[in-house]
Amino acid sequence: MEDLNQLKAAVRGKRIHLFGPPGCGKGNRSKDLQALGLVHVASGGALRAKVRDDPDSELSKTAQEIMKRGELVPDEIVVPVVMEHLNKPECKENGFILDGFPRTKAQADLLFSQVDLDLVLLLDVPRSFLIFGVVGANRRACVSCASGYSDFDPPKVEGVCDRCGGTIVQRADDTAETISKRLDGYDAETRAFLPDLEARGIVEVLPITVADDDDVGESRLKTLLGEVYRVDIGDGGTARMLNLDGMRERLYGFLAKKFM
Numbered sequence: 001m002e003d004l005n006q007l008k009a010a011v012r013g014k015r016i017h018l019f020g021p022p023g024c025g026k027g028n029r030s031k032d033l034q035a036l037g038l039v040h041v042a043s044g045g046a047l048r049a050k051v052r053d054d055p056d057s058e059l060s061k062t063a064q065e066i067m068k069r070g071e072l073v074p075d076e077i078v079v080p081v082v083m084e085h086l087n088k089p090e091c092k093e094n095g096f097i098l099d100g101f102p103r104t105k106a107q108a109d110l111l112f113s114q115v116d117l118d119l120v121l122l123l124d125v126p127r128s129f130l131i132f133g134v135v136g137a138n139r140r141a142c143v144s145c146a147s148g149y150s151d152f153d154p155p156k157v158e159g160v161c162d163r164c165g166g167t168i169v170q171r172a173d174d175t176a177e178t179i180s181k182r183l184d185g186y187d188a189e190t191r192a193f194l195p196d197l198e199a200r201g202i203v204e205v206l207p208i209t210v211a212d213d214d215d216v217g218e219s220r221l222k223t224l225l226g227e228v229y230r231v232d233i234g235d236g237g238t239a240r241m242l243n244l245d246g247m248r249e250r251l252y253g254f255l256a257k258k259f260m
Ligand SMILES: [Zn+2]
Pocket: 142, 143, 144, 145, 146, 147, 161, 162, 163, 164, 165, 166
């Protein structure tokens, strides 16, 4: 895999922010980017690492108390903890993927005044699919390794994780109502600071749909119950969508073009 090694070398040290609504595939794209050697960074993981590795610091003590009460950790704590994490040698040398953070404009203003990014990758997925993909296609995940499945990407044996053999369950809060609410929250809070990043010229769109004249093999397309799936893209139009292998190829192709 000479090409893959060249790509790994080209993206080493890059700072990438994955941007997109709930259900857009950030988790799977993160795994694809981790496979290239980038370090995955999310706010929950950064907080847990801080509390574990530096338990006596003021930040850790305060964060732990708040988390014990089951409350949301405020920006004044989350942002510095994530920033510290991004400044670790592991992230500096290998590069990182910021996944699902920052979530609000206040967090983004704080973080991006102190952290430079090479790329904001906007995962563009039609809204009609975001709800259907979670609810209609029964999104489910492994309780042990968090690998995601759905009727589009079912495990080889139902209920058993392909990767680790763990149990696969559906989230109780994956209903049409909660997903709609989370999407509205994304539009109001998160998508609201996208223009700030666009103004820096670092936002690139990675679409999931495939144009009809694009000759993509069926092995790269989302299928449902054996048929190539077509998503509603508004104005009565529909489009085909890439599956996990197809998106990995598109992502790697995009990164090769940009960084090699
Ligand atoms: Zn698993």
